[in-house]
Amino acid sequence: MGKKFYITTAIDYVNAKPHVGHAFEKTIADALARYHRLKEEDVFFLTGVDENAQKNVEAAQKTGISTKEFIDKNTGLFIELCKKLNLSHDDFIRTTAKEHAIVVQKLVKKMVKKGDIYKDIYKGLYCIGCETYYTEKDLVNGKCPEHETIPELREEEAYFFKLSKYKKQLLKIIPNYVTPEIRRNEVLKRVNEELKDICISRKGAKWGIDFPNSKDYKIWVWIDALINYISGLKNKESKYWPADLHIVGKGINWFHSVIWPALLLSSDYKLPNKLLVHGYLNVSGKKMSKSLGNTIDPLELLNKYPSDVVRYSLLKCNLFDDSDYSEELLIERNNNELANKLGNLVSRISALAESHGIKKTANKLIKKLNIKKIEKHFENYELDKALNEIFLFIDICNEYVQNKKPWEDKTKNKQEILYELSDSIKAIAILLSSFIPETSNKISKVFNFKISIKDLKSPLKVSKIKKSQILFQKIDIKKKRNKQKEINTKTNNKIEGVIQMSQINFQEWEKIDLRVGQITKVEDIEGADKLYKLTINLGKSIGERTVCAGLKKFYKKDELKNKKIILFVNLAPRMMKGIESQGMILAAVNNNESKVILNLVGGI
Numbered sequence: 192m193g194k195k196f197y198i199t200t201a202i203d204y205v206n207a208k209p210h211v212g213h214a215f216e217k218t219i220a221d222a223l224a225r226y227h228r229l230k231e232e233d234v235f236f237l238t239g240v241d242e243n244a245q246k247n248v249e250a251a252q253k254t255g256i257s258t259k260e261f262i263d264k265n266t267g268l269f270i271e272l273c274k275k276l277n278l279s280h281d282d283f284i285r286t287t288a289k290e291h292a293i294v295v296q297k298l299v300k301k302m303v304k305k306g307d308i309y310k311d312i313y314k315g316l317y318c319i320g321c322e323t324y325y326t327e328k329d330l331v332n333g334k335c336p337e338h339e340t341i342p343e344l345r346e347e348e349a350y351f352f353k354l355s356k357y358k359k360q361l362l363k364i365i366p367n368y369v370t371p372e373i374r375r376n377e378v379l380k381r382v383n384e385e386l387k388d389i390c391i392s393r394k395g396a397k398w399g400i401d402f403p404n405s406k407d408y409k410i411w412v413w414i415d416a417l418i419n420y421i422s423g424l425k426n427k428e429s430k431y432w433p434a435d436l437h438i439v440g441k442g443i444n445w446f447h448s449v450i451w452p453a454l455l456l457s458s459d460y461k462l463p464n465k466l467l468v469h470g471y472l473n474v475s476g477k478k479m480s481k482s483l484g485n486t487i488d489p490l491e492l493l494n495k496y497p498s499d500v501v502r503y504s505l506l507k508c509n510l511f512d513d514s515d516y517s518e519e520l521l522i523e524r525n526n527n528e529l530a531n532k533l534g535n536l537v538s539r540i541s542a543l544a545e546s547h548g549i550k551k552t553a554n555k556l557i558k559k560l561n562i563k564k565i566e567k568h569f570e571n572y573e574l575d576k577a578l579n580e581i582f583l584f585i586d587i588c589n590e591y592v593q594n595k596k597p598w599e600d601k602t603k604n605k606q607e608i609l610y611e612l613s614d615s616i617k618a619i620a621i622l623l624s625s626f627i628p629e630t631s632n633k634i635s636k637v638f639n640f641k642i643s644i645k646d647l648k649s650p651l652k653v654s655k656i657k658k659s660q661i662l663f664q665k666i667d668i669k670k671k672r673n674k675q676k677e678i679n680t681k682t683n684n685k686i687e688g689v690i691q692m693s694q695i696n697f698q699e700w701e702k703i704d705l706r707v708g709q710i711t712k713v714e715d716i717e718g719a720d721k722l723y724k725l726t727i728n729l730g731k732s733i734g735e736r737t738v739c740a741g742l743k744k745f746y747k748k749d750e751l752k753n754k755k756i757i758l759f760v761n762l763a764p765r766m767m768k769g770i771e772s773q774g775m776i777l778a779a780v781n782n783n784e785s786k787v788i789l790n791l792v793g794g795i
């Protein structure tokens with residue numbers, strides 16, 4: 192065994208069933224865990240659930256069943272999610288476990304001994320959704336930035352942790368610890384501005400872990416939750432701590448970048464090596480939320496599609512930023528990439544190898560596979576880029592078959608060509624095994640090799656090859672679309688443009704760049720019942736732009752053509768239905784949004 196690699200996901204609240212963001216994070220962690228195992232490292236991969244949060248209690252009360260029963264039920268769904276995603280985790284922690292409470296209390300006692308915990312009166316704004324206090328300044332329009340709910344005012348005698356004491360050390364730690372840069376800078380800015388001591392107890396709470404020697408208090412759930420990364424190792428703590436990689440969503444960056452290292456410093460634990468903060472999955476540029484009716488249930492997806500298809504569709508998303516995700520994207524990625532590219536290559540070559548046989552030769556084709564580059568992407572957590580690189584090589588292999596035509600009678604060296612392709616498929620399957628393990632396994636059985644670093648580096652042994660079964664079924668996108676249409680009309684009457692407008696931060700008005708442009712082309716977008724693809728001429732300095740706009744309901748194509756409109760030109764481009772939309776049209780709407788008015792430019 193090589194060096195140890197300890198990797199964790201965040202532990203999820205079980206106040207509701209899992210959403211696709213949970214599946215995203217877990218799949219990222221699993222791909223990285225599998226990659227490090229492939230490198231023959233001694234990997235420990237921990238995931239689990241946070242059962243001690245107050246919001247679990249409140250969610251349980253709404254359903255009328257006991258907290259314990261409610262939690263068991265939802266935790267069951269998270270366990271099912273891990274199983275259906277084919278995760279390779281070594282343990283699954285539930286924070287209501289006794290062993291966990293013991294470790295939490297041990298650490299808190301150490302902090303008390305250090306003199307880092309004191310009692311004082313706390314008055315503040317508390318968001319139950321986040322399980323945290325906010326200052327007025329943190330709020331957006333008086334509401335929690337994560338939940339858009341108004342936090343409640345609380346005043347109580349409480350225990351505090353001397354977070355401020357660790358400011359200097361934190362400023363030193365964070366630059367090497369937090370990635371990507373944007374998340375690092377966010378927390379550095381906040382630590383530099385002000386780092387206040389934090390309240391770490393809840394007086395009179397019934398649910399959670401007792402504060403040591405203080406019966407009336409429970410430990411603030413975030414302290415308890417963070418310590419799962421140590422308690423989850425159980426008797427393997429000395430072997431695997433410190434963590435090599437924590438993976439969390441951007442909404443809980445602060446807790447992991449700042450509070451967690453400070454707690455560890457205070458209780459004399461070694462610090463984790465890296466924190467990878469990922470973005471959220473959006474649906475057509477909108478945050479997924481229950482009120483918008485655009486959430487995606489990962490268990491539903493996994494009931495409908497094989498785990499590898501779901502995994503692949505998620506891992507193709509850029510994890511550093513917010514990414515668009517939808518079932519349609521899953522279908523596109525399945526049909527265009529998995530079925531058409533990988534599936535076709537494997538089925539074609541295995542069939543040809545079955546009928547013609549293979550003969551060992553030096554594989555010149557594989558020189559076009561840049562393994563170094565793929566490894567680099569893995570080390571930088573750029574999983575989507577690693578996939579792109581592998582699929583580039585799949586394209587090269589497909590072209591190679593097409594050019595060499597090993598099925599034609601007149602082709603010389605058929606068996607050698609098929610060997611080169613089979614050996615290349617071996618490399619592809621081994622490299623893809625972190626992403627789509629089941630499929631890689633199937634391929635390894637067809638071409639007779641092992642998923643291992645040794646087999647990646649040595650040439651394929653010649654053996655009898657039998658035609659592979661079909662790896663990926665194509666999914667009929669039309670069927671799915673008709674269903675989606677129904678859902679769209681039921682839950683979402685707002686047009687894209689209106690919602691987009693509300694996302695612009697108008698406090699930054701001086702940055703907004705509005706231009707007059709003329710619509711030169713109006714086209715339908717396949718599968719979009721609200722959107723048009725518009726080509727807009729903005730004159731010499733900018734030229735042409737492509738914009739997707741939700742105007743179909745309000746304007747016929749002819750009514751739009753040649754119309755002059757006002758365009759926001761300096762917005763970040765967004766992918767909509769596979770098209771890069773490079774701006775947004777300014778429009779007015781009437782009160783009930785049944786009408787959109789574009790002719791704001793008057794006589795121009």
Ligand SMILES: [Zn+2]
Nearest residue numbers: 318321335338
């Ligand atoms: Zn909140």
